[in-house]
Amino acid sequence: MADTTTYETPGEAQFGDYVALLKPRVMSLVVFTAFVGLIVAPVHLHPLVAFCSVLFIAIGGGASGALNMWYDADIDAVMRRTKGRPIPSGRVTGGEALGLGLALSGISVMMLGLSANWFAAGFLAFTIFFYAVIYTMWLKRSTPQNIVIGGAAGAFPPMIGWACATGGISIESLLMFALIFFWTPPHFWALALFMKEDYHNAGVPMLTVTHGRQVTRRHIFAYTLVLAPFAIWLGLTSVGGPIYLTAAVVLNALFIWRGWQVMRRTDEQSYGDGHKAEKSFFKLSLYYLFAHFAALLIQHWVGV
Ligand code: HEM
Numbered sequence: 001m002a003d004t005t006t007y008e009t010p011g012e013a014q015f016g017d018y019v020a021l022l023k024p025r026v027m028s029l030v031v032f033t034a035f036v037g038l039i040v041a042p043v044h045l046h047p048l049v050a051f052c053s054v055l056f057i058a059i060g061g062g063a064s065g066a067l068n069m070w071y072d073a074d075i076d077a078v079m080r081r082t083k084g085r086p087i088p089s090g091r092v093t094g095g096e097a098l099g100l101g102l103a104l105s106g107i108s109v110m111m112l113g114l115s116a117n118w119f120a121a122g123f124l125a126f127t128i129f130f131y132a133v134i135y136t137m138w139l140k141r142s143t144p145q146n147i148v149i150g151g152a153a154g155a156f157p158p159m160i161g162w163a164c165a166t167g168g169i170s171i172e173s174l175l176m177f178a179l180i181f182f183w184t185p186p187h188f189w190a191l192a193l194f195m196k197e198d199y200h201n202a203g204v205p206m207l208t209v210t211h212g213r214q215v216t217r218r219h220i221f222a223y224t225l226v227l228a229p230f231a232i233w234l235g236l237t238s239v240g241g242p243i244y245l246t247a248a249v250v251l252n253a254l255f256i257w258r259g260w261q262v263m264r265r266t267d268e269q270s271y272g273d274g275h276k277a278e279k280s281f282f283k284l285s286l287y288y289l290f291a292h293f294a295a296l297l298i299q300h301w302v303g304v
């Protein structure tokens with residue numbers, strides 16, 4: 001919650017600290033999915049309009065990251081993974097992050113409306129609102145289903161990309177949404193398996209904290225099973241084809257198999273080897289999503 005905690009001695013803010021507020025590493029994959037949604041859509045945009053659209057989605061995504069860091073500064077100050085962030089480390093004030101987040105949100109939405117269309121701009125505004133308010137301010141601190149519902153925010157970007165090109169929604173864009181939506185729980189809970197103490201100390205009701213690791217492991221595996229049909233179904237629509245389908249079948253078989261292995265592990269095994277399988281499953285989740293969207297892109301460009 002913003003911002004009553006005492007943080008470390010303030011240091012000088014550098015440009016990199018303001019960039020860090022935008023969560024650039026996470027947002028790179030978010031923006032890539034938006035880019036693919038825009039490119040595979042059946043309407044061909046002028047390259048300049050396409051470039052501007054992706055740029056403003058990226059700025060909007062970054063803005064939502066800054067709002068998240070503003071509100072979550074108290075939690076971030078407690079967790080090992082996040083205590084070096086610009087606000088808890090005292091280099092940037094909460095007010096600066098809030099100001100940057102609000103300013104970039106306004107600019108990105110307005111500019112997307114002017115350069116693409118107002119439907120896409122409204123969608124971007126809703127996504128920023130969903131991540132900053134629904135997920136960060138409400139769900140994250142109140143329910144172990146926080147990331148299941150909140151994951152919708154991260155799943156909207158390819159739909160925004162598609163909307164930039166077409167001005168609307170389609171079965172293809174809904175399936176891209178479903179792919180990310182059902183991918184988010186295994187992606188995040190794998191991380192939570194080896195960060196449980198952090199969330200516990202910060203009082204965040206992640207599934208690992210409220211229901212334990214074994215329940216979380218079963219949930220991860222269940223979601224890999226739910227996810228696969230949507231990934232394959234996407235390949236049977238107008239944006240799919242043999243390249244995408246081959247990639248999807250291989251990636252989902254691998255994801256299910258590795259999810260099964262994670263589920264079969266005990267806490268003793270996990271602590272015994274430093275959460276090796278859980279860490280590698282988290283890494284695989286990143287490749288999994290990137291590879292699906294890269295396959296869509298290749299499918300689109302090769303066109304077989
Ligand atoms: C509510 C949904 C999500 C939650 C709770 C979540 C949670 C997390 C967390 C806590 C991390 C570690 C971040 C760090 O230390 O910087 C992470 C890493 C990452 N996430 Fe997610 N994530 C979600 C959705 C997404 C989505 C939708 C994408 C992209 C489409 C994504 C892409 C990434 C990437 C690329 C990383 C690795 C960043 C790095 O290399 O440091 N995440 N995620």
Ligand SMILES: CC(C)=CCC/C(C)=C/CC/C(C)=C/COP(=O)(O)OP(=O)(O)O
Nearest residue numbers: 026030060061064068127128131153154157
């Ligand atoms: C275009 C647009 C507005 C995109 C938004 C995309 C979006 C919602 C991405 C979610 C990614 C993310 C880092 C969740 C982290 O959860 P957390 O905030 O609990 O993680 P933390 O503990 O690292 O802060």
